[in-house]
Amino acid sequence: MALGPDHSFSRRDNVLFLVCVVLSVVMLSRPDWGHDLTGYVRVSVMRPFLWMQERAEQSRTSRSTFERLRAERDSAANAAQFLSSLRAENQRLRNLLRLGDRLPTRYIPAEVLHQSVPTDGRTMILSAGSRAGVRAFDPVVGAEGLLGVVLEVDAQRSLAMTWLHPDFRASAFTTPGDVFGVIAPALQVTGSEQLLQLRGVAIRDSVPTGTMVVTSGLGGVYPQGIPVGTVIGPGSEETGWERIYIVRPAANPENAAQVLILAAPRDSSVAKAFAGDSAP
Amino acid sequence: MIAIRGDRWRLWTVLGLLAVLQFAVRPRLGHPAVAPDFLLLALMLYAIRSRPGAAAVAGFLIGLAGDAVSPARVGAGALAHTVVGYLAAWGRAVFFPDNLFVNGLVIAIGVWVRNAIQILASGPGVGGLTMPLLVWSPLQAITTAVTAALVLVTFQRWLDIRLET
Numbered sequence: 001m002a003l004g005p006d007h008s009f010s011r012r013d014n015v016l017f018l019v020c021v022v023l024s025v026v027m028l029s030r031p032d033w034g035h036d037l038t039g040y041v042r043v044s045v046m047r048p049f050l051w052m053q054e055r056a057e058q059s060r061t062s063r064s065t066f067e068r069l070r071a072e073r074d075s076a077a078n079a080a081q082f083l084s085s086l087r088a089e090n091q092r093l094r095n096l097l098r099l100g101d102r103l104p105t106r107y108i109p110a111e112v113l114h115q116s117v118p119t120d121g122r123t124m125i126l127s128a129g130s131r132a133g134v135r136a137f138d139p140v141v142g143a144e145g146l147l148g149v150v151l152e153v154d155a156q157r158s159l160a161m162t163w164l165h166p167d168f169r170a171s172a173f174t175t176p177g178d179v180f181g182v183i184a185p186a187l188q189v190t191g192s193e194q195l196l197q198l199r200g201v202a203i204r205d206s207v208p209t210g211t212m213v214v215t216s217g218l219g220g221v222y223p224q225g226i227p228v229g230t231v232i233g234p235g236s237e238e239t240g241w242e243r244i245y246i247v248r249p250a251a252n253p254e255n256a257a258q259v260l261i262l263a264a265p266r267d268s269s270v271a272k273a274f275a276g277d278s279a280p
Numbered sequence: 281m282i283a284i285r286g287d288r289w290r291l292w293t294v295l296g297l298l299a300v301l302q303f304a305v306r307p308r309l310g311h312p313a314v315a316p317d318f319l320l321l322a323l324m325l326y327a328i329r330s331r332p333g334a335a336a337v338a339g340f341l342i343g344l345a346g347d348a349v350s351p352a353r354v355g356a357g358a359l360a361h362t363v364v365g366y367l368a369a370w371g372r373a374v375f376f377p378d379n380l381f382v383n384g385l386v387i388a389i390g391v392w393v394r395n396a397i398q399i400l401a402s403g404p405g406v407g408g409l410t411m412p413l414l415v416w417s418p419l420q421a422i423t424t425a426v427t428a429a430l431v432l433v434t435f436q437r438w439l440d441i442r443l444e445t
Contacts, residue, residue, distance in 0.1 A: 013333030013366075020340035020362040027347075027355030028401060034347070034354030041348035050349065053303040060308050114312035115350040116302070116319065116420075118395040118412050119402045122352035164406045165352060185406040194406045254313070 035152075043154050050113060050157060054127045057111040057257075095143030096258055102273035105223065106263040108132050110158075112256050121254035122165040124148065128261060129156040137221050139262045145227030145250030145274065146170065146215060147259055158261070162253035163196060163228075171218040172198060172228050179205040180216060183228050186235070186246060194249065196229055201243040207231050213247050214271065223262065225271025227251075290438040291329070294431070298322040313416040316427040319346070320394060323361060324387050324428070325439065327368035339365025356401035360394045367393070380429055380443050387428040388421035395420070 027034035042050070096109075110128035114120055128134050130153045138150040140160045148162035149170075161168055163185055172183045179201055186195040198213055211231045217224030227250040235244035262270070302318035309315040323342050327335035343361030347354045368390055395417040399409065432441060 013331050016333030017336040017362065017366045020336045021359060023340065024355045024359035024362060027358060028353065031354055035351065038348040038351050038354050041344060046345055046348050049303045052300065053307055056304050056307040114307065115346065116306065116312060116317040117346050117350050117357055118399050118417060119352035120312055120350050123350055125349050166403055187404045187406060188408045
């Protein structure tokens with residue numbers, strides 16, 4: 001529809017614009033309709049593009065590189081000691097490998113297919129789907145701790161909601177202390193640090209700064225013992241019937257390149273697997 | 281002025297190339313919040329040679345595709361890209377000279393406006409608005425504008441653009 005530079009704007013243009021805006025607003029106000037539509041787009045139109053992105057991600061941090069790093073990690077560490085970014089990536093991969101070895105439950109490794117939009121990180125497309133054994137509500141973890149939960153699964157890919165998403169919730173407790181609460185994102189308009197809240201803590205309980213928060217295993221989604229973060233102080237208590245604590249997260253979804261998707265059983269504890277990371 | 285002729289297939293080839301770059305090359309270009317957005321660049325290149333209505337529809341479709349692969353709040357991407365596509369097509373007739381710097385500036389503004397609308401439409405986030413709007417979005421706007429300049433210079437003839445020297 002190429003036109004000359006002096007074209008005038010017609011009513012048709014404005015109508016098309018308004019139709020698109022109205023459709024967008026409808027999807028915003030009715031998320032169920034939008035999710036149905038985008039789910040269809042993801043497995044049809046976007047499929048070849050996601051396949052391309054998956055190949056690109058795998059060529060960057062492929063499983064063969066993953067395996068090679070396992071065999072050559074000592075020499076790689078030596079070679080990478082002067083390259084901080086490569087060393088950090090190497091360390092993340094090693095931690096993930098060590099975590100995989102220690103996990104008592106079955107897990108599925110996957111690459112994260114990051115997108116260009118500013119809300120990337122609230123959800124993640126993962127390069128493993130139902131063919132690899134992924135199911136909805138499987139927990140997603142990194143070497144440092146909890147990242148999120150699988151929401152939708154297709155044959156080759158899955159969609160995970162991370163703790164950055166406003167709707168994210170997980171049952172958690174402190175260790176030591178065994179104070180129970182619900183982990184939720186600390187939504188804010190100002191500020192720049194990405195933090196969590198431990199909500200619903202009973203008024204009679206208090207949690208000192210520096211206390212570790214892990215998943216409790218209640219609710220049947222997350223196994224017990226996945227690190228969530230560390231308490232950095234009390235939050236505002238608007239209602240007065242609960243205590244709220246601010247938690248610095250253990251793992252950041254925006255930086256995750258490889259993740260582990262934990263498969264069943266969900267009622268087991270994985271605390272010992274993560275405890276090894278903090279051991280000297 | 282930007283000369284626009286018939287050779288539509290050349291434009292579509294460039295747009296297709298940008299779509300491939302978005303998914304095949306962009307993952308290798310560092311932090312996803314900073315790497316250039318080839319799809320938005322393709323939308324802007326299409327919008328500045330189209331009617332506002334067609335640009336709005338193209339923006340809606342690209343935004344919908346973005347919502348499909350990053351559905352933090354479905355509809356936010358479609359809304360943001362629709363508005364940016366429409367405004368880019370509308371603005372071109374008002375202030376779009378054939379200057380490489382101005383082209384890059386308009387594309388950078390397009391990236392920032394898209395990000396701002398998408399973040400606001402998605403609701404408050406965990407990290408607040410400061411870092412996404414004042415740090416990451418400007419950085420992505422700059423990388424996308426530089427990429428746009430490279431594309432415009434490289435494909436000047438294919439895109440039928442006469443840039444001022």
